[in-house]
Amino acid sequence: MSNKTVLHAKHLESGAKMVDFHGWEMPINYGSQIEEHHAVRQDAGMFDVSHMTIVDVEGDDAKAFLRKLVINDVDKLNVAGKALYTGMCNLEGGVIDDLIIYFFTETQYRLVVNSATRVKDLAWIAEQAQEFSVTITERPEFGMIAVQGPQAKAKVATLLNAEQTQAVDGMKPFFGAQAGSLFIATTGYTGEAGYEIVVPQDEAEDLWQQLVDAGVKPCGLGARDTLRLEAGMNLYGQDMDESVSPLAANMAWTISWDDEARDFNGKTVLAEQRAAGDQPKLVGLVLEEKGVLRGGLKVVTAEGEGVITSGTFSPTLGHSVAMARVPRAVKVGDTVEVEMRKKLVKVAVVKPSFVRNGKSVL
Amino acid sequence: MSNIPSELKYATSHEWVRNEGDGIVTVGITEHAQELLGDMVFVELPEVGETVSTGDDVAVAESVKAASDIYAPITGEVVEVNEDLEDSPELVNSDAFGDGWMFKVKLEDASELDGLLDAEGYANSIDED
Numbered sequence: 001m002s003n004k005t006v007l008h009a010k011h012l013e014s015g016a017k018m019v020d021f022h023g024w025e026m027p028i029n030y031g032s033q034i035e036e037h038h039a040v041r042q043d044a045g046m047f048d049v050s051h052m053t054i055v056d057v058e059g060d061d062a063k064a065f066l067r068k069l070v071i072n073d074v075d076k077l078n079v080a081g082k083a084l085y086t087g088m089c090n091l092e093g094g095v096i097d098d099l100i101i102y103f104f105t106e107t108q109y110r111l112v113v114n115s116a117t118r119v120k121d122l123a124w125i126a127e128q129a130q131e132f133s134v135t136i137t138e139r140p141e142f143g144m145i146a147v148q149g150p151q152a153k154a155k156v157a158t159l160l161n162a163e164q165t166q167a168v169d170g171m172k173p174f175f176g177a178q179a180g181s182l183f184i185a186t187t188g189y190t191g192e193a194g195y196e197i198v199v200p201q202d203e204a205e206d207l208w209q210q211l212v213d214a215g216v217k218p219c220g221l222g223a224r225d226t227l228r229l230e231a232g233m234n235l236y237g238q239d240m241d242e243s244v245s246p247l248a249a250n251m252a253w254t255i256s257w258d259d260e261a262r263d264f265n266g267k268t269v270l271a272e273q274r275a276a277g278d279q280p281k282l283v284g285l286v287l288e289e290k291g292v293l294r295g296g297l298k299v300v301t302a303e304g305e306g307v308i309t310s311g312t313f314s315p316t317l318g319h320s321v322a323m324a325r326v327p328r329a330v331k332v333g334d335t336v337e338v339e340m341r342k343k344l345v346k347v348a349v350v351k352p353s354f355v356r357n358g359k360s361v362l
Numbered sequence: 363m364s365n366i367p368s369e370l371k372y373a374t375s376h377e378w379v380r381n382e383g384d385g386i387v388t389v390g391i392t393e394h395a396q397e398l399l400g401d402m403v404f405v406e407l408p409e410v411g412e413t414v415s416t417g418d419d420v421a422v423a424e425s426v427k428a429a430s431d432i433y434a435p436i437t438g439e440v441v442e443v444n445e446d447l448e449d450s451p452e453l454v455n456s457d458a459f460g461d462g463w464m465f466k467v468k469l470e471d472a473s474e475l476d477g478l479l480d481a482e483g484y485a486n487s488i489d490e491d
Contacts, residue, residue, distance in 0.1 A: 032455070033426055034401040222400065222426065290404045292424050313403040313426050341422075341429065 005050035006143045006201045010208045014218045022116035024051040026221055033222035037315040040190050040227055041358045044149035045219040046211055051115040052144055054198065055125065056108070059134035063106045068264055069128055070101065071246060073256035077103035083174045083187055086254050087246045088113075088121070089266030093273065094242040095249060097121050098234060100187060102176045110176075110183075112144075112196075114236050128265070142183075143204035147216055148194035148227075150358060155214045156184075156195055159207070168195075182207075189224065191231025191356045226312050229321065232284065232353030238295055239282065239309040239323055247273050248325060250282040250352050280306065283330060284352040285322040286362060291340055293322035293347070300344060301336040303327040308338065316355045317362070323352050364393040367459055371475055372484035373435035378459060379478055382466070387475070389435060390463040391423060391454065394488055399425040402451040407443040407465055414440060414467065416474065421464055423454065436474050438467040 002025045011018065016027035027048065029036060039045040057066060066074045072086035082103050088096045097117045102110040113121045122138065129136055147156055157165065160179070167179035168186075173193075176185030183198035199207050212218065225235070232250075234240055240249035247255075247270065255270060256262075273279050285308065287293055293311030306326030314321045322338075330336065332351055337344040353361055366372075371379040376395035380388040396402065406422040414420045414434035421432035443465045447453060454462035469475070479487060 029400070032401055034403075034452075226426065290406065290424075292403065292426075292429065294429075313424075315426075 003051070005048055006204045007048045007050060007145075007208055010205055011048065011218070014212070016218070016220060019221070021051070021221060024115060026051060027218070029220040029222045030218050033220065033226070034315045036217060036219035036223035037226050039217040040149045040192055040219060040223065041316055041355070042150065043217070044147060044151040044155050044194070044215065045217045045223065046148070046208070047146040047219050047224050048143070048208075049146050049196065050143035050204065053113045053115055053118045053121065054139040054142055054144070055111040055113060055122070056137045056139060057111060057134055058108050058137070059132070060107060061132035061134050062109055065129060065132040065134045066101060066109060067262055068132075069125065070099070071251075071255045071264055071266065071270070073259060073262060074101060074103065074109065075259065075262075076256065077101070080104055081171075081175045081177045083176055083185060085174075087240075087251050088124070089246065089264075089270070090124075090242060091265055091269075093245050093266035093269035095236070095240045095244055095246055095251070096124055096242055098236055098240070098251070102185065116237055141201055142198045143201050144196060144198050145204070145208060145211070146188055146190075146194065146196045147211060148188045148190040148192045150192060152192070152194035152216070155211070155216050156197075158214050159210050189231075189233055190227040191233070192227075192358070226315060229310050229312050229323065230314050230316055230355035232323070232351070234282075234323075235310055244325075245270065245273055245279050247279040248281060277328065279328065280325050281328050281330075282309065282323055282325050282352055283332065284350040284354060285311075285324050285336070285338065285347045286350055286354075287320040287322075287338070287345065287347045289319075289345070291345060292320045293338060293340070298339045299324045299326055299336055300339065301326055301330050301334070303329040306330070306336075314354060316358070317360055321354045322347075364397055365459070366392065366394070366481045366485050368481040370459065371435075371478035371480065372487075373433065373478060374484075374487045375433045375435070377432060377435040379435050379475065381475060385469045385472060386441065386466055387436060387438075387469060388463050388466050390458060391432060392484070393458040395430075396455050396458045396462070399423060399430055400427045401425055402454045405447040405451045405454060405464065407447065408440045410440055410443055412440045414438065432464065434467070435478060436467060436469060437471065438469045440465050441468050442466040
């Protein structure tokens with residue numbers, strides 16, 4: 001039995017092709033995934049991300065608990081609304097999930113975790129919370145809409161009342177604020193400016209329709225994947241999972257080592273891996289000739305074999321790009337080979353980021 | 363239900379064949395096939411002059427989602443390919459039975475056309491998918 005988001009009927013109204021996404025019936029596209037991709041890079045598009053899991057963490061120990069739970073350090077957060085991207089590791093240093101944490105006060109935080117990992121995340125968080133004075137509350141009564149693109153903020157602005165306008169006025173990237181019934185955050189998964197808006201379920205359809213009327217194009221999971229890949233953002237389950245260290249997933253920057261006294265889950269193993277320098281690494285690959293790099297394909301390098309974790313055709317660049325896990329000795333600027341359709345094809349190794357704010361960063 | 367023109371012949375592997383007369387047929391993939399594949403990004407076509415046999419994988423349609431082999435639905439010599447697909451692979455999506463055609467074949471044996479599916483037969487074959 002598949003779950004439906006509160007916006008399900010709106011998707012069908014817009015002619016969406018629906019697919020199963022980890023137990024949720026979600027739009028893959030509304031006709032052309034490439035047109036949706038371009039709308040986000042050039043104008044404004046929106047995604048139903050109501051399937052994602054919102055978890056509020058509150059209580060006297062909320063800060064101490066999160067400093068233990070995740071590899072980044074919520075101690076960095078001291079301005080209300082500031083958000084932090086982080087991994088949540090098991091004791092073996094494998095990534096259970098990646099998530100965003102919003103800070104309100106030292107006793108009030110909001111987590112947004114992946115839907116595909118919801119059950120195990122909630123179980124892990126509950127287990128880890130036992131020694132702390134915290135309350136963990138899932139918030140399924142909200143929908144969530146990501147509005148992304150160079151015109152996204154301007155188009156959302158036409159729908160906001162005075163109070164909401166004031167709440168988001170001048171909001172820097174990676175912040176969130178409660179604005180009337182909406183929680184509006186300057187986060188996203190596309191490499192473009194925009195908002196992720198948490199909306200009470202009974203208001204979600206109206207908000208979606210108002211955004212359609214304001215000229216925001218509905219976009220499906222297909223475009224969401226090509227956009228995040230161009231932006232070099234990891235997808236849980238593809239680019240990393242519990243068998244992968246954050247050091248091997250381009251997430252080293254999310255581990256905070258600043259406070260040596262801080263104990264966080266996975267610290268011992270990650271510190272050993274860091275000292276040994278023995279983890280593979282996640283790089284970008286660029287194929288300029290015909291063909292599309294796909295997840296699972298073998299990468300052949302002078303330093304040993306690797307594997308493509310995510311690959312696609314980049315609509316913005318007009319050729320294929322991929323993320324691949326390769327031996328650490330492989331360097332940006334190297335040429336390596338990918339086995340495609342029984343042939344070895346040369347590809348360039350780059351940093352795992354391809355497009356930002358509508359422009360190539362290659 | 364996607365469009366299945368009644369004047370064409372079909373293979374179960376989702377190619378369509380149009381008899382142009384003079385022993386020449388045009389080949390493409392069906393609207394149903396392009397719907398399954400999604401936005402096309404590259405189309406790799408056979409060489410003009412190449413001899414193809416029924417069932418050979420002779421072309422590749424690569425979409426954002428997947429690469430899919432295109433099989434020769436009949437035997438003969440490739441006499442023309444649709445060069446517009448080089449720069450505009452999306453023609454396969456927008457006009458699968460028209461501007462999105464892939465290649466033309468000079469038939470070795472015209473009676474082979476009789477062995478292909480008609481529109482109704484193809485419609486039944488997709489229902490079974």
